Amino acid sequence: MTTTTATTTSTSTATTTATSSASVTKTAAQQVLTSLDTGSGVDTASLVTALVQAQFAAKNASITSRNTALTAQISAAGTLKSTISNFATALGTLSTGGTLQTQPVSSNATALGVSAISGAKVGDLSTSVTVSALASAQGARSAAVADRTATIATGKLTLQLGSATYNSAGTAMTGFTAGSSAAVSIDVTDGSLNGIASAINAAKAGVTASIITDADGKAVLSLKGTTGTDQAFTLTADDSSSALSQFNVGPNSGMTLTGTAANAQLTVDGVAVQRSSNTISDLVSGVKLQLNAVTGGPVALSSTRPTSAVAQAVADFVDTYNQVYASAKGLTDASTGDLKSDTAAKTMVRSLQSLTTKTLVSNPGTNAPTTLAQIGVSTNRDGSLSVDTATLNKMMAAYPDEVEAMFAPTTGNAIGLSSTLNGISLAAASSVTGLGASTTRYTKAQTDLTDEQAKITTLSDAMSTRLTQQFSTMNSKVAAYKSTQTFLENQIKAWNSDK
Known part of the structure; x- marks a missing residue:
């Protein structure tokens, strides 16, 4: 059972953002100063650009920082939602595959096929069936x-x-x-x-x-x-x-x-019966019979328990859970997690942490286990899970039906592990309260930043145009002053040369 996990991307802290903005402003101011060349006049184009950058440097830096953080949050929310969905799907596929449930066995499967009805207990199956005639x-x-x-x-x-x-x-x-x-x-x-x-x-x-x-x-x-x-x-x-x-x-x-x-004609444990179909689900408790041929004699029905498969499923579940939990824990880390303030993400983590103590079996036998913790799945100090093999084996031997029920498909156990994990996945994907809603919120915030950036660009262009016009007028006047100065200097030199 495999799922997709993700690494954690850290976001900028408020202090780092403030320092960055101050640095940008200082740099922009320095560009203004270097644009002034008192020896050869003013470089108008450079000066205007530097002044505009200095005016909006802090705002632009803030928008860039916020946009980067939102991009990381959108990515993290999508990754976490996909991860829990893949986990639930993998467990659901394993549960519905039939390998984790006790299966009925026919001594003549060619003539009389058998299969377990979803949610039924067939561990004590011991029945004899003779097929005398098929339904036609x-x-x-x-x-x-x-x-x-x-x-x-x-x-x-x-x-x-x-x-x-x-x-x-x-x-x-x-x-x-x-x-x-x-x-x-x-x-x-x-x-x-x-x-x-x-x-x-x-x-x-x-x-x-x-x-x-x-x-x-x-x-x-x-x-x-x-x-x-x-x-x-x-x-x-x-x-x-x-x-x-x-x-x-x-x-x-x-x-x-x-x-x-x-009608089909059968004898079940010595009792003659008839049914209108060759597919029969109401004769042997928990078992669907498929009549394929006249048997000519009794066919023995028994069952086989998937002890090794269930033990492996528990181990696989724990391994996959630990991968998913590590990813979720990193993304919601209070210091470095991109989703550290995301309510939906933190709710999902809490739901995962409660899996081992949640009741997964309805109508259990006396003293039978109903939670993962009771069959040997324990929570470590770091939140990961581990399996006590001795306890698991003991519980499977004493209460096989209840252990199997925990891993039954949704159709067989509405409160089982597969149903529970599927519920966590659906809640995480919710567009109202889950990570789906978080993604919508982050995307909206990013759109607002784009609009804010567009407004700043408009203001920057207007300021650049205004300053360019002002400096152009100033340059014209300075040029006129310099022309007059040159004329006067030349006239004075002429006067002095006549003496």
Whole structure:
């Protein structure tokens, strides 16, 4: 049983963020100072860029830091949700595989197959079954028709279920007694063989129609009922003069029977019984019988317990749990965990920690174990689990049904380990209170940061435009002043040279 685990990514602390923002601001301020070159004038482009960066440096750094943290939280929430889901799925697959439950055994599985009914206890199974006859279904076939699409006749057919008597060869019905169910009227509007078969199937009255192509390429209408003495049927055209009457089934009818309706006949521990189906779930407690052939003698039913498989399952569960728990514990670590403040994540961890003490068996025997802790699964100081093999073996030997029940599938035990872990997984995935809701919240916060960053970008662009215009005007005036200065200096030099 394997699941996906994850490593822990640490988030920045408030102190680190503040220090980083101060450093960014200091750097931006230094760029402003270095943009001023008093020897050659002002580098306007560099100065504007530096001033804008200095104005918004702290906010940009804060957004970047928060965005990084949210990305880590989204990733961690998804990883943790996937990890617990994989764990629950793996355990569920193991539970439903049947290898952890006591299974019935047939001494003649070819003729009489057996399987455990979900949730049933078959550990004390000891039964003898003899199959004298299999349940069968009535069948009938028509004469061959050259063209299955050619119109034969339209009109109505009446289908009636009941019980029948047959000739010794089983090829003809000698008598029929209608059952309690009402007759079904079948309206044939497409009078071809295809249309007749479709109309019978559309009635869904317990008889299935199909068309078989014979060796000569002609089509034959084949009718098949369901197994059981009370599932014999008659089919009669309402108009006896209609060509549809060739498909009548019953005493003195035109179609040939290919099978007769009969019950299965068995002897269970010396008691003769009959059933309408070859699949029987109400004769042997907790066991489904599949009758495949007449046995000709008694078949012994017993059971075999999966002691080694259950012991291995416990060990595998503990190993996988420890991997999942280590991942969850790291992600929710109070100092370094990306989900250290996430309520859903911490709730999931608490649910995992309570697994060993949760009641997993309903209606246990006297003094029987009902929790993992009672069968030797203990919690270590670091929260991981370990198995006391001696205690586990002792409990499996004394209370095998209760230990098996802990690992039964959800359909067999609604409070078992598989059901419980599946419940934890569903709660973690919840979009209202679980990690699904956390992911939505973090994603929304990240979207808000994107909007905030866009606003800062807009303000930065506006400030850059405004400063550029201001410095451009200043540069024009400075240039004019320098031109006047140059003229005056040259004029003074000229005056001095005339003396």
